[in-house]
Amino acid sequence: MSTVVATETYEALNLNPEPLQPHILAAATVVFGSDYYAGQRETINLSGFVQMNKWPMPGFEHRVDDDGRAEFETELISAPEIGIKGYSYTLDDRIQILSNPFKPNTGYVRQVIPGRNFPAYFHIRRFGILETSTKRMVHKDVISMQAVIEDIPPWKKPLSSPYLGKPRGDGPLTVVPAPSVVAGQNLPQAWYPADEFNEAIPGTDPAVFFAESTGPCMSFLVDPSIIMQTTVEGRITVEVDGVTEVIDLAGEHLKAAGAEILLFGPDKHDDGAGVLAQLARLAIVGQSKAFGGRVMLRVSWPRPSEGTLGEGSEPELSVVRYPADLDFDANFELATPAGPLYADHSVHLSGSLNDLDPEGTELKMHGVDTPLVTKDGVVKGRLTGARLQLQAAIVGERATVAV
16 A cells, blocks of 8 residues: 655745734633632633734745655744733733734744645644733743644634533533633632832732633634624523522623624635524623622633524525614623622523614523532522613724723
8 A cells, every 4th residue: 555645834835925814812811819729710801902913924834844744833922912811800800912013023934744734733822911900910931822723824613612521610521622722731820019110019029920721811713793792781680599580790891801793704604505693702791789799700711602683594695674673592690799609501581772872782591590609519599580771882894802
């Protein structure tokens, strides 16, 4: 038998000599405080956009090693508007993660099998900056992040889970990322208060840690047609120990709270006609007597809240007829003073979108309610109703990051 030896290199892809600026969905499991073992743990959903410079742009190389394995160089760059953001229940504040402009955020794409372009290793040595409205923090050691990708750009299938499976909980848990999902490798990492040169201030204690589970911005790239970032006022109804409570909630998109909704036209997915939708991020906060204080409704990171817009037969987003039905099977989670609770199953949210400006749309929960359980499955209450009123919004093909 003869063996055929593949001789592909990345030159065959004819990549454009220009940067990529894709939308990114991410999560970080953060432990707050100076003591990693005693701090409060929270998984925070983030999103935004990144800029990746790469070969064949000037200054970046393509090479083939002695084993016939091709690779090319990449770099994440930093700018005030380029990064990812989310809202922390623990801090009751926004967080934003950027690349450190004073340190190299470099990496590569490399063939797994010599002579075959895909699958490929994707690797970045990450130096980050973590900002809140009052703090700026950096980590001392480089964070190594990697994935196995199947294409360039490595778009993740819309509405799919970032894991091979759907775990519950903010961790600790074993991370088994799906293809094209980047995950941190050398964790945990401590983040320290930073000076104006983005160096850790000597003698200071760490303020947060990126924990081993979920990773520092475990992330993937998506290619939506439209991104909606919207302020939300909402109301949920819960039942706890036989008592019903209505909880008013709110979140402002300019503070990285509220909601992010992604729309994928048929040219952005491989599921035929129709427009897919995802409730990608949600953070609305209120006060609850039943749960003993401040609570925050969010959507699950491991279990995407998937949906549709329109009738399902549209050949492209531009022909959707308005008003159009907007439907989600939402996987909710509720952060509480005693720890996060997880909806045992998805609930159906539906509303009517008058056009691509979501302001005025109300999404209402229909159908069966769901138990709210701990990560171990202990029932602590039930979610029996939900209304989300979408308000002022930024709508476009790119997510606004700077606040």
